[in-house]
Amino acid sequence: MADIHLCMCLNQNNRVQAFQMEMLDLGLKTEVMMSQSRNETLVQGQWDPNKMAPVGFASTGVQEKHAAEPRLKIRIKERSAPCSVPALKTKKEPEIIIHTVSDEGSSNDGYRWRKYGQKMLKGNSLVRSYYRCSSSACPARKHVERATDDATSTTITYAGKHDHDKPAPKKMQCSESRLISPAASTDDARRKKNISVSSRKPSSRCSVDGEVDLMGEKLSKLGAEQALESAQTLLSIGIDLRPR
DNA sequence: CGCTTTTGACCCGCGC
DNA sequence: GCGCGGGTCAAAAGCG
Numbered sequence: 001m002a003d004i005h006l007c008m009c010l011n012q013n014n015r016v017q018a019f020q021m022e023m024l025d026l027g028l029k030t031e032v033m034m035s036q037s038r039n040e041t042l043v044q045g046q047w048d049p050n051k052m053a054p055v056g057f058a059s060t061g062v063q064e065k066h067a068a069e070p071r072l073k074i075r076i077k078e079r080s081a082p083c084s085v086p087a088l089k090t091k092k093e094p095e096i097i098i099h100t101v102s103d104e105g106s107s108n109d110g111y112r113w114r115k116y117g118q119k120m121l122k123g124n125s126l127v128r129s130y131y132r133c134s135s136s137a138c139p140a141r142k143h144v145e146r147a148t149d150d151a152t153s154t155t156i157t158y159a160g161k162h163d164h165d166k167p168a169p170k171k172m173q174c175s176e177s178r179l180i181s182p183a184a185s186t187d188d189a190r191r192k193k194n195i196s197v198s199s200r201k202p203s204s205r206c207s208v209d210g211e212v213d214l215m216g217e218k219l220s221k222l223g224a225e226q227a228l229e230s231a232q233t234l235l236s237i238g239i240d241l242r243p244r
Numbered sequence: 245c246g247c248t249t250t251t252g253a254c255c256c257g258c259g260c
Numbered sequence: 261g262c263g264c265g266g267g268t269c270a271a272a273a274g275c276g
Contacts, residue, residue: 117250119267130268249274252269259262
């Protein structure tokens, strides 16, 4: 099962728009939310993947940061939390949070990341790993947060933008596997030492690009060109939502 | 040999 | 002012 749950919140000029989509193993259930305050969801809608039209809207409560659904969950939102990097402290640089809950728990975003730190958080119940882009002078960073008691739950926080294109793969397959998220590769490395890794199920691929375009179309009606722009930013960062 | 990971130490912001 | 927690640094070790 390769569910994808994407939530995106934006905050520009004191306005927040959000959209969310789920791909329940290609079921492509899509939800669109709009909110007026940070992290608060006011409206939620659904798209029928066949009709490509809204199915219904319903009010929802405040989004919990960490939902407990046992499925792959990807969340993208802006964050106002300060970053220790001085340049990022002053600027409210958008951060993108991807929360994944899956067996594979990896997010291959196409970039090469280098781990530069790891912290035990909240009484060792969480392990947060810190990665930066391997490309020199690239400001892109990401934090991979993983529960020690639930290794299948991973929260990835992206900060900063890549100032370069995705590195060209030398070999399609090899590079793809090589470019699997460092969190996964880290764990893989550990698993190599401890236990054997069960072979990955080749899950079907599904592109989100069309969904993002759909979101942009809908949001444009809401006066959310910023949303589309940020969605493009998201894509430019290189997040690959294709389940593997 | 070059790149990545590991890990303890250090820095800094924030709350009390 | 102090302590705590989060983020980063940097050296050593590991790996391909």
